[in-house]
Amino acid sequence: MLKVNEIFHSIQGESSKAGWPCVFIRLSGCDLRCSYCDTGYAFFDGKEFSQEEILEQVAFYKTRLVEITGGEPLLQPNVYPLMTALCEAGYEVLLETGGHHDVEKVDPRVYKIIDIKTPSSEMSEWNCYRNLELSIAEAKSGVLKTEFKIVLSSEGDYRWAKNLIERYDLARFVPVIFSAAFGALHPRQIAEWILADHLPVRLQLQLHKYIWPADMRGV
């Protein structure tokens, strides 16, 4: 069984898959408390679903792209067989994780979107830097199944992220996406810093917050 907060069908609003129709499986519970988190409603609320019930719900939406998010999806051990079952069923599976749990045991067919938490998130001490090393090794072996996302709230966060990328030469191997913590920083400001520094990263807006009201659930 898995504790699920919501399953919904929407336009993928984030990551390099932004714009595609996608089914989202939002698992309940999170072991972090990011200062800007827009999904606090998933910290506790949810209902127990069997893997079969989840697969049935996902099939209802007739889409090939499925994202497992949360809360923190890697907290529930049964997420691992769920990811494998979704891959076996032929879906393109995305995992959105907070970047504080090692992703080594994730089915290699799953595309991982790994957050790196900045100082302003107040959670950066929990970052699992082994995930950076694993993904660089994965990319060097010719496999591209990971991207990193950094949500920025301030210029200090931008400088911190830039230093981190340079320290690992991360963007040379793995796609890196910068996003604004919604309402905290204007995307134009991030765009101007990226352009001024010639930083090889991708700027992302959370599409769903422009398509629908920013605080709407289930989109």
Ligand SMILES: C[S@@+](CC[C@H](N)C(=O)[O-])C[C@H]1O[C@@H](n2cnc3c(N)ncnc32)[C@H](O)[C@@H]1O
């Ligand atoms: C709600 S989290 C769930 C998955 C996982 N716990 C994580 O942090 O990646 C999904 C994504 O939303 C981002 N996010 C949460 N609140 C946000 C906000 N206010 N503005 C921009 N992105 C936000 C997170 O950084 C993460 O990339």
Ligand SMILES: Nc1nc2[nH]cc(C(=O)O)c2c(=O)[nH]1
């Ligand atoms: N449309 C839409 N796209 C998303 N991509 C990642 C999301 C998430 O909350 O993890 C999300 C979300 O909540 N809605």
Ligand code: SF4
């Ligand atoms: S890790 Fe993700 S779900 Fe948890 S508090 Fe941070 S943004 Fe929210």
Ligand SMILES: [Mg+2]
């Ligand atoms: Mg969201």
